[in-house]
Amino acid sequence: MFRFDPYSPVMDADPFPFYKTLRDEYPCFWSEEAGMWVYSRYADIVTALNDWETYSSAKGNLVDELPNRAGSTLGTTDPPRHDRLRALIQKAVTKRALDHIIEPARQSARKHLDALAGEKSFDFVNAFSSKVTVDLLFYLFDMPAEGQQTVRDKAVLMVQTDPKTRKKAPEHIAAYDWMVDYAAELIETRKKNPGQDLLSNFIAAEIDGEKLHDREVQMTITTLIMAGIESLSGFMGVMGLNLADHGDARRALVADPALIPDAMEESLRYNTSAQRFRRCLTKDQEVHGQQMKAGDFVMLAYGSGNRDERQFENPDVYDIARKPRGHLGFGGGVHACLGTAIARLACKTAFEEFLTRYPEFERVEQQLPWVPSSNFRSPMRLELAVG
Numbered sequence: 001m002f003r004f005d006p007y008s009p010v011m012d013a014d015p016f017p018f019y020k021t022l023r024d025e026y027p028c029f030w031s032e033e034a035g036m037w038v039y040s041r042y043a044d045i046v047t048a049l050n051d052w053e054t055y056s057s058a059k060g061n062l063v064d065e066l067p068n069r070a071g072s073t074l075g076t077t078d079p080p081r082h083d084r085l086r087a088l089i090q091k092a093v094t095k096r097a098l099d100h101i102i103e104p105a106r107q108s109a110r111k112h113l114d115a116l117a118g119e120k121s122f123d124f125v126n127a128f129s130s131k132v133t134v135d136l137l138f139y140l141f142d143m144p145a146e147g148q149q150t151v152r153d154k155a156v157l158m159v160q161t162d163p164k165t166r167k168k169a170p171e172h173i174a175a176y177d178w179m180v181d182y183a184a185e186l187i188e189t190r191k192k193n194p195g196q197d198l199l200s201n202f203i204a205a206e207i208d209g210e211k212l213h214d215r216e217v218q219m220t221i222t223t224l225i226m227a228g229i230e231s232l233s234g235f236m237g238v239m240g241l242n243l244a245d246h247g248d249a250r251r252a253l254v255a256d257p258a259l260i261p262d263a264m265e266e267s268l269r270y271n272t273s274a275q276r277f278r279r280c281l282t283k284d285q286e287v288h289g290q291q292m293k294a295g296d297f298v299m300l301a302y303g304s305g306n307r308d309e310r311q312f313e314n315p316d317v318y319d320i321a322r323k324p325r326g327h328l329g330f331g332g333g334v335h336a337c338l339g340t341a342i343a344r345l346a347c348k349t350a351f352e353e354f355l356t357r358y359p360e361f362e363r364v365e366q367q368l369p370w371v372p373s374s375n376f377r378s379p380m381r382l383e384l385a386v387g
């Protein structure tokens with residue numbers, strides 16, 4: 001009997017054959033292990049994303065939701081509250097408003113590459129991608145540098161699940177609680193000493209003449225730290241892997257770095273780090289002959305929609321010339337990723353610097369350790385040989 005277990009290490013290593021079976025044979029599938037329905041075809045996922053009234057995020061969007069998170073963050077509220085909160089943040093994260101991050105991002109990449117000089121091999125994730133990502137988030141929020149390693153470690157832990165119990169383990173929940181407290185402390189300090197950073201802007205911001213409550217600022221900051229650090233660093237790990245595995249693509253980027261954004265979009269389609277999110281049905285639905293009830297959860301498998309042959313030609317081929325319009329790497333609908341401009345700028349800068357320093361590299365381990373997560377898929381470590 002076919003099973004779809006998003007907690008399984010086998011799924012972390014290679015979810016794509018499972019997705020194909022889902023799309024072809026069980027397009028609306030009840031996963032016993034996840035306790036929810038799974039949509040795997042591109043068209044069904046897009047339909048759900050464009051209908052937030054039926055597919056609500058208010059009960060949480062993580063396959064394994066963290067306690068006390070649903071209903072209090074951007075990704076876990078429905079319109080109209082969601083839209084007002086989003087409009088407020090959106091202004092601060094447009095491409096134009098972010099020009100000032102390019103130079104610090106470049107300096108950060110150079111600093112961490114300098115530290116690797118002379119090494120014959122190193123771990124791309126822990127020595128480079130996570131470091132430049134954390135630097136960037138700390139710069140955006142003007143956070144005190146001494147907390148960097150701890151914040152990064154907690155951000156990685158809070159997206160994890162225990163594959164044995166198929167639940168968040170106490171250390172995952174503790175990491176999230178730590179981050180919420182950290183955000184609260186940050187807000188208190190910043191209130192006393194406001195600046196020009198994103199956090200100071202949120203504290204001063206108003207919706208309909210009302211300031212955001214401390215709890216809302218706190219949850220927004222926690223989400224941005226989690227999304228900013230883990231999604232971005234995880235994604236860079238995946239893109240680094242793609243460039244290690246596809247020498248022709250890498251050489252094309254070295255010859256013409258202007259192609260890096262195209263390679264990024266194709267990586268977001270081919271094997272994005274944000275593989276699966278969930279919604280909750282507000283009414284009964286019948287999809288592909290399956291009767292679903294109001295209150296049932298539905299997993300939207302973005303990673304599968306991105307490989308749907310009904311939408312993308314030769315979907316299992318990594319082709320940086322593809323320009324995959326409408327890929328689901330950043331989700332879609334009202335909850336489409338808010339950090340796209342940050343992510344695009346950060347990746348472009350980091351890979352420009354990395355490929356200038358290391359035009360040739362290959363991966364050392366064929367079997368990679370993957371971050372155990374029912375939502376995300378990214379290598380825990382990516383050892384690259386550069387010598």
Ligand code: HEM
Nearest residue numbers: 061074075227228231232235274330331335337338339343
């Ligand atoms: C390449 C890196 C990234 C990827 C692959 C990614 C992916 C995603 C995806 C798939 C969603 C939709 C979640 C859902 O459907 O429920 C999302 C939402 C979100 N992302 Fe990202 N993300 C990335 C980077 C970032 C960054 C750098 C930030 C901010 C610093 C960020 C902030 C957010 C926020 C706030 C939401 C919730 C938006 C809403 O519900 O209105 N993301 N992201």
